Amino acid sequence: MNQRILEKLSILADAAKYDVSCSSSGSKRKNDNGGLGNAEGMGICHAYTEDGRCVSLLKILLTNHCIFDCAYCVSRKSNDVKRAAFTVQEVVDLTINFYRRNYIEGLFLSSGIFSDPDTTMERLVRIAKKLRTEERFNGYIHLKAIPGASDELIHEAGLYADRLSVNLEMPSVEGLKLLAPDKKQEDMIKPMVYLKNEIVANKEERQVLKKAPLFAPAGQSTQLVIGATPESDFQILKLSDAFYKNMNLKRVYYSGYVPISNDNRLPAIGTPVPMIRENRLYQADWLMRSYGFHVDEIITPEDPFLDMQVDPKLGWALRNLDKFPVDVNTADLELLKRIPGVGVQSAQKIWQARRYGKITWDHLKKFNIATNRAKWFINLKVDDFQRKDYSPQQIKNAILQHGHSKYTPNYTPQLALF
Known part of the structure; x- marks a missing residue:
């Protein structure tokens, strides 16, 4: 692996650690064509070992460039951090090479927003499509569904990914407006509703046509950032309960805010959740x-x-x-x-x-x-x-x-x- 790719990997793997909404259980993608990998049954079923090691998804961002300036995000556009971006082929090659060396069993791929949601989502989809159709990779793939991307791109992502996730991030509209004024909660809810409907429709279709293509067989998940804004545990759990009931989510993940700046809207440095x-x-x-x-x-x-x-x-x-x-x-x-x-x-x-x-x-x-x-x-x-x-x-x-x-x-x- 050349030095340039290693540097990108270091930057984009580190930036991805703040996204905790990755889970590989629930997929039923079988390897029946002589390809690579297998996510059959309950999927790869990753878990923590007794000594705390995590096995084993390649977990990276496509890029940490972003057009948004969310106060709680290390990749926000105003943050003075080193930037990097993978090409589509670089992510495909990394995934396959790591898999062949038995380092990983799947891919978790998120991203900052390049220039607009559709451009970013299109690249994420191309990566998953190349892995499935050209590399014949049947391992687990989790993609981030980018709020604001077209329904067509979200649908195509569901055809190649095992799980999709749309991170709601802030537990309340007020919190999002305070810390990410460029974002709207309805833009995040819209793809979640679309995914719910498509997943239900796909299950019904496969009851009639067994060979109908899979659509996000491991469902969808989301992440809430905890402690950056003053929402109570009651508010957070009521929101999670609504997601489970109304969106059929597989998981809601909770990420304690890690203070990363002295922005007066946020908890002070040195006071993590x-x-x-x-x-x-x-x-x-x-x-x-x-x-x-x-x-x-x-x-x-x-x-x-x-x-x-x-x-x-x-x-x-x-x-x-x-x-x-x-x-x-x-x-x-x-x-x-x-x-x-x-x-x-x-x-x-x-x-x-x-x-x-x-x-x-x-x-x-x-x-x-x-x-x-x-x-x-x-x-x-x-x-x-x-x-x-x-x-x-x-x-x-x-x-x-x-x-x-x-x-x-x-x-x-x-x-x-x-």
């Missing part, structure tokens, strides 16, 4: 998507910020002690999933295992539950633990004393890919 706030938002999001919680059960306008000491599921249980202790031998699956310390898979194991006999505490300890929390909310005899009429605060304090504050279940790191 606490990582724990991102953590809690991801946990609350997980409860909505996988545990059957309604957003209003998790957070209310009267208490609009998530508890930083305990995860949202435990917080809900402490506010609803009248529903506990749960009889694990008779409770339905949905209630089992709501027991603090019991995950979705553990709840399913309990629900299935009790068909063969009565569940005991010794059984539960083998189901990978967090016993220090679960014991407060189930009706089984638990070793030497004596259940009394404890208050929510007493239970909370006892759990925290056992190190719960160090445990963050279902946390999705900034670049988690599942």
Whole structure:
């Protein structure tokens, strides 16, 4: 690889790290033509390893040149940073060469805006099309759908990409107007609506015509920047809930704002958003998507910020002690999933295992539950633990004393890919 390409890669890979909305699960693109790569079934299913390594998308910007001057963005036009841009062929060659060396299994490609949305989107589409049609690459491709680009280009992108994402960025119209006055929220919502309709139509078409072309089989996602403007967790989660219900989004990603300038509209340098706030938002999001919680059960306008000491599921249980202790031998699956310390898979194991006999505490300890929390909310005899009429605060304090504050279940790191 020549020095010029290496320099571009260094600049554009670094600039891409602020976009966390990448996920490869959900695609069903099979390699049945002798080409390269495979995104079959649940896709490549990237995840973080135990030591924090991420495997393995090539994640870059096509360019960090941009016509916009968004205060929160490192690539804004007024920022004094080194600029670079890949050609279409350079991105194709990088992807294929890295794939052949087993460095990556797919591509996540975003971009600043060159001169207008259509010009930028057209280049993104050309890259995906070349990979699919000329290189016969069947690995995972995630493209950024550029707000303001034509429906025709967005549609063509969906024919070659596994997932598309439109980043809403600011959680409110007021926040966007303050920090990105050149942008309009309706310009971001429009392609999201278009994608939702096209994805639904494609699924219906493929039920009739099995050989109909795929259209964004892994769906669409978005990203919200947290902490650059004063929106509460309640506002953020209500917005996410609306996206899941109305746009059929696969994921909403939360990116804590990293102070990058002394702009008086933004938090001061040296005051980044606490990582724990991102953590809690991801946990609350997980409860909505996988545990059957309604957003209003998790957070209310009267208490609009998530508890930083305990995860949202435990917080809900402490506010609803009248529903506990749960009889694990008779409770339905949905209630089992709501027991603090019991995950979705553990709840399913309990629900299935009790068909063969009565569940005991010794059984539960083998189901990978967090016993220090679960014991407060189930009706089984638990070793030497004596259940009394404890208050929510007493239970909370006892759990925290056992190190719960160090445990963050279902946390999705900034670049988690599942």
